[in-house]
Amino acid sequence: MNIGYCCISEGINEGLKKKDFVLVNRDMREATLLEKGLPYVSELAIANLRDCLTILKYNVRKGIYVYRMSSDMLPWFSSYELTDLPNFGTIKMLMEKIGMYIIENNMRCGFHPGPYTVIGSENPRVVKNSIMELNKQAQMLDLMLLPANNYYSINIHLNSTKPTLEDAAARFCDSFALLSESCQKRLTVENDDKQAQFTVNDLYNLVHLKIGIPIIADSLHWYCHSGGISWEDTFRLAISTWGVKPLCHHSSSKKIHEDAKAASIRDHSDFLYEPFENFGIDVDLELECKMKDIALFKYKKDYPCQKL
16 A cells, blocks of 8 residues: 655654744734735745645655645635735746646645535535635646546545434535536545444445545544444445545544543544554555654554555
8 A cells, every 4th residue: 555644744844943844834813814915825825835845755755655735735725816826926836846746756645624614514605615615625736737536636524414414415415516627526525433423334325326426434433433334344335436546544543542531532643553454455545643754654664564
């Protein structure tokens, strides 16, 4: 398997002073946005994009070819059109460089917007804002000149269950039709970790069979909420939905392995404490652990059979 991590590199900043850290999520408060406006947004975006390219080069040197890019590289993305930024030409050039590097090195990269992106919400305003957010994420990948398919995915949870799973999934499928074509071709969904939410089986029956988008199988989420279905059946059902090489998520429970006082078994641990069971099937894997690439290096040592 190709194994990667998400957004922040811990290893690249080892030994550096904080002022010299390589970062991809520089942000600002709303008051700063109102005070400094789009020129400052543009400045932060350029710094984030440059550091994203630096991290991609670091990853290749370390043999890491799966990387979830930060959805926060462009601060306050929902407040403006990308082309309105004062230095859009520079931003576009940097995005093209990022995309070219990804393609040249056969990397797998995409986005995972946060929990407030809910196109299946009961609130029309939330739906409208979520569609705008997802379309802009797709626009970023388009500006990177990455092919519009699930290899360069935008992954989300449904994040709505009211009044029933069936109703929430139906709203999600209806809103899916309102997304840009590029976004539709990239979108994936992921199983949840709470008992009242979606298992892979739920997503397969209520979403995939209706609109055809792939499902990411998350191992810790399955552990927390299996729906009475084995990991093997969950995994095989999820990967059956992909038209390109499947992507999966893996993490361990902090409460079980590192801190019994942690709030919930759903909390991600710093490191990994069990191998990802893929039943001999080649998939790409994102490790969702707090120590990021440092945990990835340890994981490869602990479970050498899963190295690249």
